[in-house]
Structure formats: C-alpha cells, structure tokens
Amino acid sequence: MTSDRLPGPNVAIRRALLSVSDKTGLVELAHALDKHGVELLSTGGTAQALRDAGLPVRDVAEVTGFPEMMDGRVKTLHPLVHGGLLGRAGIDDAVMAQHGIGAIDLLVLNLYPFEQVSANPASSFEDIIENIDIGGPAMLRSAAKNFARVAVATDPAQYAGLVDELAANDGALSAKTRFSLSVAAFNRVAQYDAAISNHLSALDDAHAQQLFPAQSNSNFVKVMDLRYGENPHQHGAFYRDLWPVPGTLATFTQLQGKELSFNNLADADAAWECVRQFEQPACVIVKHANPCGVAQGAACGDAYELAYATDPTSAFGGIIAFNTTLDAATAKVILDRQFVEVLIAPDFDDAALAYCAKKTNVRVLKIPHGEGKNNFDVKRVGSGLLMQTSDIREVSRDELKVVTKRAPTPAELDDLLFAWRIAKYVKSNAIVYARDQRSIGIGAGQMSRVVSAKIAALKAEEAGLTVPGSVMASDAFFPFRDGIDAAAAAGIKAVIQPGGSMRDAEVIAAADEHGLAMVFTGIRHFRH
Numbered sequence: 001m002t003s004d005r006l007p008g009p010n011v012a013i014r015r016a017l018l019s020v021s022d023k024t025g026l027v028e029l030a031h032a033l034d035k036h037g038v039e040l041l042s043t044g045g046t047a048q049a050l051r052d053a054g055l056p057v058r059d060v061a062e063v064t065g066f067p068e069m070m071d072g073r074v075k076t077l078h079p080l081v082h083g084g085l086l087g088r089a090g091i092d093d094a095v096m097a098q099h100g101i102g103a104i105d106l107l108v109l110n111l112y113p114f115e116q117v118s119a120n121p122a123s124s125f126e127d128i129i130e131n132i133d134i135g136g137p138a139m140l141r142s143a144a145k146n147f148a149r150v151a152v153a154t155d156p157a158q159y160a161g162l163v164d165e166l167a168a169n170d171g172a173l174s175a176k177t178r179f180s181l182s183v184a185a186f187n188r189v190a191q192y193d194a195a196i197s198n199h200l201s202a203l204d205d206a207h208a209q210q211l212f213p214a215q216s217n218s219n220f221v222k223v224m225d226l227r228y229g230e231n232p233h234q235h236g237a238f239y240r241d242l243w244p245v246p247g248t249l250a251t252f253t254q255l256q257g258k259e260l261s262f263n264n265l266a267d268a269d270a271a272w273e274c275v276r277q278f279e280q281p282a283c284v285i286v287k288h289a290n291p292c293g294v295a296q297g298a299a300c301g302d303a304y305e306l307a308y309a310t311d312p313t314s315a316f317g318g319i320i321a322f323n324t325t326l327d328a329a330t331a332k333v334i335l336d337r338q339f340v341e342v343l344i345a346p347d348f349d350d351a352a353l354a355y356c357a358k359k360t361n362v363r364v365l366k367i368p369h370g371e372g373k374n375n376f377d378v379k380r381v382g383s384g385l386l387m388q389t390s391d392i393r394e395v396s397r398d399e400l401k402v403v404t405k406r407a408p409t410p411a412e413l414d415d416l417l418f419a420w421r422i423a424k425y426v427k428s429n430a431i432v433y434a435r436d437q438r439s440i441g442i443g444a445g446q447m448s449r450v451v452s453a454k455i456a457a458l459k460a461e462e463a464g465l466t467v468p469g470s471v472m473a474s475d476a477f478f479p480f481r482d483g484i485d486a487a488a489a490a491g492i493k494a495v496i497q498p499g500g501s502m503r504d505a506e507v508i509a510a511a512d513e514h515g516l517a518m519v520f521t522g523i524r525h526f527r528h
C-alpha cells in the first residue's frame with residue numbers, strides 16, 4: 001500500500017507540542033503555526049526559546065500539573081500528553097472528554113543528541129547515559145502510531161514543507177503527509193535505538209568501547225530499486241549508509257544514462273575505490289569487479305589510452321573511472337571507440353557531457369572527491385555476517401624491506417608501488433605486471449598464484465605489450481619458487497609481495513638467481 005492511496009481526510013492543526021533539542025528553524029515554524037491560530041505547548045528550553053521570540057506558549061508542566069523533574073528525565077511522560085497524542089478521532093472522544101485530555105494534532109520533536117555525544121571522546125559515561133532520550137521517543141511513537149489524526153516532525157529539514165502545506169491547505173495537513181512523517185519518525189526512532197544499542201553493547205566491563213559490539217544494528221536508506229540483482233532472476237535494490245562517507249560511491253549523482261544495474265554499482269565501486277587512491281591523473285577500467293587496465297598519465301586522456309591498451313578485449317563493456325575531471329577529447333575517444341557501461345569522474349567538462357549526451361545509454365556518474373573511507377566491510381555467509389575493518393592500509397616507501405641482493409632502481413620502486421596499489425583491488429590470487437605507471441598484464445581470481453602469473457603474461461602478450469623490464473606485484477606471498485621462476489622467464493625485473501611464506505628463503509634465492517630485485521611489504525591484500 002503506498003502512502004498516496006491512504007484513506008483519510010486532511011486534519012486541521014489546532015494544538016501543537018514542540019519539544020526540540022536542536023532549535024534550528026523552531027521560531028520560524030512556531031510563527032507560522034501561530035499565524036494559523038495553533039495553540040503552542042512546549043517543554044522547558046523549547047518554551048523559553050519561543051517566549052524569547054515573543055510567541056505565546058503554554059508549558060507542558062501546566063497542562064499535566066506536574067513539574068519537569070529529575071533533571072529533565074521526566075517531563076512529558078504523562079497521560080494528558082500521551083492521551084492527547086494517541087486518542088483516536090471518533091473512537092476516544094468520550095474518554096478524552098471524561099479525563100480532560102486535549103487532543104494534540106502536531107508533535108514537533110527532535111531527540112537528545114545521543115549520537116553526537118557518544119561519538120565525542122571527551123564525553124563522560126554519565127553524559128552519554130543522560131543523552132538517552134526517553135520521553136522523546138515515547139512521544140514520537142505515540143504520534144507516529146496515530147498518523148490517522150496526528151502529524152509528527154522529527155527534523156528541521158521537514159519544517160519548510162509543513163509550513164507550505166499548512167498555507168496551501170488552510171492550516172491542515174493531508175493523510176499522505178501524516179503517513180510519510182509517521183514513517184520518518186519510526187525510522188528515526190529505529191536509528192536512535194540502534195545507535196544506543198551499538199554503543200552500549202560494545203562496552204566492556206571497564207566501559208571501554210570495543211570495535212565489534214555484542215549486537216550489531218545497521219540502518220540503510222534505499223536509494224533505488226534495481227531492475228534485477230546480479231542475475232535477472234534475482235531482485236535487487238541499492239541502499240546507502242544513513243550518513244554516507246564523503247568521497248565514496250554512495251555519494252554519486254547520475255548525470256545521464258540508462259538505469260544503473262546491480263553489477264554496474266558493484267563494478268563502479270571497485271573502479272572508483274581503485275582510481276581515487278592515485279595522485280596523478282589516473283584511469284581504471286573494471287570488468288567483473290577486477291581492474292583490466294590501470295594507468296597514470298600526464299592527463300586523463302593519456303591515462304585512458306594506457307589503461308585501455310592493457311586489455312582492449314576486456315575493456316569492451318567496462319566501467320571506466322577517472323580521478324580527475326573528464327575532458328571532451330577523452331570522452332570522444334572513449335565513446336567513439338568502445339562500448340562502455342559506466343563512466344565515472346569527480347567532475348566533467350561541459351563539452352564532455354555534451355558529447356556523452358549523444359550516447360544516451362551510457363551511465364555517467366559524478367562522485368565528488370572526499371577524504372572518507374568506509375570503516376567496516378561486511379559479507380553475508382549463510383545466516384551470518386562476516387565483519388571486518390576495511391582494507392585501507394597503504395604501504396609507504398620506507399616500510400618496504402629489500403630482501404634480494406639487488407635493490408630496486410628508483411624507477412622500479414615507483415612501478416612496484418604502483419603495481420601494489422592495483423593488486424589491492426584485484427581478486428585473489430592477484431598478479432599485476434606493470435611498467436612506467438601502467439598495467440602491462442593482470443591475472444585475477446585464480447586458485448593458484450602461478451596460474452595468475454601466467455595469465456598476466458598471457459594478457460600482455462595478447463595486447464602486444466612487452467613484459468621484459470616490467471615489475472610484478474603479488475597480493476600474497478609466493479608459497480613456492482615457481483611463481484618467481486615464471487615471472488623471470490617472462491622478463492620481470494622486480495617483485496613486490498608481502499613475504500611471510502615458510503619458503504621465503506627458497507623464493508628469495510630464486511629471485512637472486514634470476515637477478516631480480518624483490519621487496520616485502522609485510523602486508524597482505526587478499527580480496528575475495
């Protein structure tokens with residue numbers, strides 16, 4: 001049942017209760033209500049703010065006959081308040097009259113800032129507990145349950161719409177508005193309770209916060225239904241975090257193109273996360289969640305040409321991401337040359353967009369740069385959830401340990417770090433061949449490392465690229481010397497890998513035999 005089919009008349013707003021922690025927009029809203037002749041009831045600090053603005057307001061304490069007490073722990077928890085919110089028109093009129101309960105038609109309420117206070121390391125445990133709002137959620141639930149007669153606003157962002165509707169409807173609110181406000185209120189209560197539960201259930205006996213709470217409660221907001229899931233017989237939808245991290249995929253704006261699919265979004269995430277790590281203009285082309293070409297160049301066009309040249313066959317129908325503004329010349333080259341599912345960039349020249357507009361099917365996503373990264377990564381397994389901190393570890397030059405007789409040259413070192421950054425985004429077992437800040441061959445998703453190395457060489461050969469002189473990155477250690485032997489046979493000159501195998505000595509000896517330079521990162525980047 002959709003909200004616009006909900007039966008029910010408009011409700012004239014005659015009496016409102018305002019009780020807000022965040023006083024943004026309060027006075028403006030109250031003035032609008034006052035203009036419509038609405039009686040204003042309010043709690044301590046809110047009432048004071050309204051009085052200071054010259055508005056007529058009645059204290060809830062006067063209505064209930066009880067003072068606010070226990071430092072605000074008890075203010076509105078009273079039948080004269082909850083009866084006023086919960087009483088049903090045409091059903092409870094007699095009992096309300098019998099007990100002198102006046103109907104409240106509008107609740108304007110936002111909650112104690114538990115999320116902000118609990119996230120602040122300077123907050124004491126007592127402060128955090130005092131910021132668990134009790135009366136607020138109780139009133140939100142009462143008003144939201146009774147949407148047939150009552151409207152409830154939980155966020156200053158809703159006020160302007162309310163004021164407009166009251167003006168257009170002669171001081172009344174529609175059933176559709178009341179229902180959508182009710183859903184928003186229940187959502188807010190669910191978010192709030194989830195935040196309290198997550199915080200408290202992550203505390204140990206000394207009240208120190210642990211990384212993983214004993215119960216994990218998540219809230220995601222639907223961005224869109226998708227045509228289908230990973231396959232056409234599956235259903236799909238895309239949700240974002242309540243507060244999306246700046247710079248991540250969920251902050252995208254689709255500027256043009258066909259409806260995004262489940263796989264488009266999964267691949268777009270891989271492409272964007274890989275490309276945004278580079279400082280120079282870079283391009284990443286992704287197919288089936290793996291980069292099939294990555295390069296840095298003087299400008300986005302150069303980067304694209306080099307990335308494309310790694311594997312033109314796989315690039316067909318790919319997701320192409322840039323970390324710089326896409327210019328018109330590059331847009332033209334791409335769109336004239338190849339079929340592309342999604343184009344991603346932090347910005348687009350107007351002329352580039354005009355060119356894209358000629359290919360109406362191409363999805364164009366703008367994702368503004370931002371510093372953020374998701375803190376946690378989750379994966380469903382059966383009726384369970386695997387949760388981990390995200391793989392956001394970068395390896396710096398000084399952390400690299402040279403383990404071979406020959407140390408990498410400065411140019412090899414640059415390429416090793418470049419290849420390492422790509423390997424992090426390639427499904428395991430991942431092998432990346434690279435030279436001069438461009439990928440030469442990528443072997444992904446194999447069950448054995450040596451086969452991934454062979455595939456990387458095969459890809460380079462198919463693309464007509466020369467392997468000799470390239471470097472190799474491996475996302476995890478080589479269990480045997482065969483991977484090094486295969487790489488040396490292909491002409492690889494330097495290797496970057498985590499190290500840590502039982503047979504490291506044998507692997508290092510193989511590298512020395514072939515005159516390779518090899519560095520250990522001490523960090524592994526499995527990606528499944």
Ligand SMILES: NC(=O)c1ncn([C@@H]2O[C@H](COP(=O)(O)O)[C@@H](O)[C@H]2O)c1NC=O
Binds near residue numbers: 042072111112132
């Ligand atoms: N205890 C109660 O009965 C109660 N009733 C409303 N509140 C909260 O008091 C706040 C507003 O307080 P004030 O108007 O005093 O600034 C709102 O965030 C509201 O959610 C209450 N506070 C906490 O539980």
